[in-house]
Amino acid sequence: MKDSIYLVLDMENDLVHADGPNGKAAYGEQVNGRRIIENTREALRKARAAGLHIGFVRVGFSPDYRECPPESPIFSGARKNGIFKLGTWGTEVHPDLGMQPGDFDIVKHRVSPFYSTSLEAILRAKGIRRIYCSGMSTNAVVQATVRDGHDRDYEMVVLEDCCCALSAEEHEQSIAGLKRFCRLTSSQDVVFE
Template identity: 60%
Template sequence: MKKSLFLVMDMMNDLVDENGFSKAGYGVQVKERGVLENTAAAIAAARAAGVKIGYVRVGFSPDYREAPETSPIFSGARKNGIFQFDTWGTKVHSTLAPQEGDFDIKKHRVSPFYGTSLEPILRANGIERLILCGVSTNGVVHSGARDGHDRDYECIILEDCCAGVTADEHVHAIACLGRYAQIVSSRDFDFAS
């Protein structure tokens, strides 16, 4: 079995909960695609196979000192008062609740690698393969797969555990990601392989 880390990325209340800030965008796609249910089943399969789980969450200090004002993405967080760490909005959705021993990887940008503890975690644990899922497909999943690929990790994307703000956005992102990662359904992926 390859030493793997399953990255569950930005599955936070503000993005995926039906009462979260993004309920009219990501929330709709997450519900229509069954992303929470699919991801919960994938997490259970990963745990049963002994695969380590890492939860990646985007967020900022209450004064947004880490958020670039010029970013088209993160300036909106500041304006709307979202993505503040230690609030309900940045907690992992309860359906996917972390357990003792899981990794909590906090980030301030789109990529799960940039300025985070991810790379030291991968090296310390001898990880060879990244299994990725999250919201959004064209954001954190795309960045994670590309950055993982360029660091020589085998990358697997669980397509049914991802969503974009629209169905088209997700489809287009997945079409691009096939160059950097293997795209599979979570039901067809064997975590013990």
């Protein structure tokens, strides 16, 4: 579909890989329990079969963390913990998701993939009107993507079973808050159009 894209949000090793720092903590439990990797892989298979554009959004900073806001409650620990460093294994897309050379690679330095990235230019150049999205975490990048995309007049569709947060409660609250701004579906039920 020429006017649709599937954005896979922050599914990078530092956050979702079993060997990554967050994969060994609460995020890892949610990723495994909700089968986020497997569900996302299935959604990607369907999206590719339907001819959708595919984009992977990754959060990352230069090795000296020059783009990292030191006072940010969500990013201030990145430098201290040595995570989200571009050019390292941690900021690569999880290998099971099968990123391909023709996929868009959008690097962001804040929560929203629309802020100071190439995303808007890609969407305009490709004539995108509908954005399917999913990722980690529901209450951060997924919410930011849906709200920012909605306010830019894109039709937003969230694959709910390809998303998770630190807890099931956070995920459910986030999804409840997003219902006004998007259409909800799943990796099993989605019909990419």
